[in-house]
Amino acid sequence: MQELVERVTAWFGDAARDLPWRAADRTPWGVLVSEVMLQQTPVVRVEPVWREWMRRWPTPADLAAAPTADVLRAWGRLGYPRRALRLADCARAVVERHDGEVPRDEDALRALPGVGEYTAAAVRAFAFGRRAVVVDTNVRRVQARAVTGVALPAPSYTAAERRLAASLVPDDDATAARWAAASMELGALVCTARVPHCDDCPLRTTCAWRLAGFPADEHAARRRTQAWEGTxxxxxxxxxxxxxxxxxxxxxxxxxxxxxxxxxxxxxxxxxxxxxxxxxxxxxxxxxx
DNA sequence: AACTCGGGGAC
DNA sequence: GTCCCAGAGTT
Missing domain, CATH: 1.10.10 (Arc Repressor Mutant, subunit A)
Structure with missing residues (x-):
């Protein structure tokens, strides 16, 4: 196994957050729900909503039968409420196409409403413990710094990044799934966007960005903050x-x-x-x- | 490839 | 006020 993977997964053993969708009693549906809620929404805001949501609608069949108004109220202020509609559509699709069970097949997952490349891979890894190339904003940043040696990845996900990510994933299912969780956690807790905590990083001695002297973000000028006021x-x-x-x-x-x-x-x-x-x-x- | 689509907390 | 967050779907 690559040393990179070894260091990060070892670090993960101590640093992993105790999140409810990682608990031993988790279900594939609970993992899928968490992934949809976490699309562009921070963990701290998702956790309480996820807990109440899963208490109320523990299975796809439960959510499939819920009135849309109840679903949208339960979604609350998570943002992008179309995700809530897609999640309810997803529940109905799971009931109709897959007898109420979240499918393990990546193509079947991707065919579900609200499930794209990232979410399908995440469900494969976190719900079923299978090998998958799981690339979210955290993983992109970690590999941009630790491997490529730049401050931040390009504004949009590139084919080169996908290839690099695929090359880093260990061969066996269990290690690959652990790498997926660990690399995301490193980006979320240590290799953060604003102020990285390099002193606490398991890759501090080998990080390409650090070894290059922390060069500035080349894409800074082209990153445009999304306007909000008046939109x-x-x-x-x-x-x-x-x-x-x-x-x-x-x-x-x-x-x-x-x-x-x-x-x-x-x-x-x-x-x-x-x-x-x-x-x-x-x-x-x-x-x- | 570019665009739309929420909301809030950290800085 | 600015930035960023376990992205997906449409054009």
């Missing part, structure tokens, strides 16, 4: 927060604080189009049944 996403978020909190359908006039009239209309139409909201016969807005 449709902000307005949509305000509308969804209002609908989640409402006990009865909401008249458009009561949503006027969410944004300027034209933008509000556009966002309302978009939310209806996305299946995140609907209107009653009086033209008021509510979460879908």
């Amino acid at each position: 449709d996403r902000q307005v949509r978020g305000r509308v969804m927060a209002a609908l989640r909190g409402a006990e009865s359908p909401v008249h458009r006039a009561l949503l006027a604080d969410a944004g300027p009239p034209d933008q509000l209309d556009r966002c309302l139409a978009g939310l209806v189009e996305d299946g995140l909201a609907e209107t009653d016969d009086a033209g008021r807005y509510l979460l879908p049944a």
Whole structure:
């Protein structure tokens, strides 16, 4: 085994966080739910929502039968609520296509709503203990620094990164699955984006970025922070927060604080189009049944 | 390849 | 105010 893998997996033995979707009594469905919730959302915010979600809907069949309004309220403020719709669609697909059991086959996983390249690989590794090339934002950063010797990976995932990641994955299932969890954990806890904790890193003596003298990020100029103030996403978020909190359908006039009239209309139409909201016969807005 | 899609905590 | 977070789907 490569020394890189050995050092990181050994470190993981002591440093691994005690997360509920890693517990001995975890289920493949619980792992899948956690992965969807964790898409672009930090662990600390997901954990309490995941616990309540799994208590309420422990199996795909349970979630498949839940009203959309309940699903969206339970999703709460995790963000990107379309993920909640896809997760419910995913539960129905698991029930219909796979007799209620999360499939182990990578192609079958990828065919599920809300499951892309990363999530399919993560479920393979973490739910079933199988070999998979699991590359998230943490792994990209760890290999960019430790192997390639640059401060941060390119803005978008490249074929070269995928090839490098594949070359690092150990051959046997158990070690590969452990490497996947360990390399992600290193990026999340030590090899962090803003202020890396190199003194605590198991790779501090071999890290290519460190040995090169911590060269600056070459892509810094091209990274554009996503605008937020005044965007449709902000307005949509305000509308969804209002609908989640409402006990009865909401008249458009009561949503006027969410944004300027034209933008509000556009966002309302978009939310209806996305299946995140609907209107009653009086033209008021509510979460879908 | 570029774009859209939330929300909040750390700095 | 800026950055970043276990990405996916659409165009």
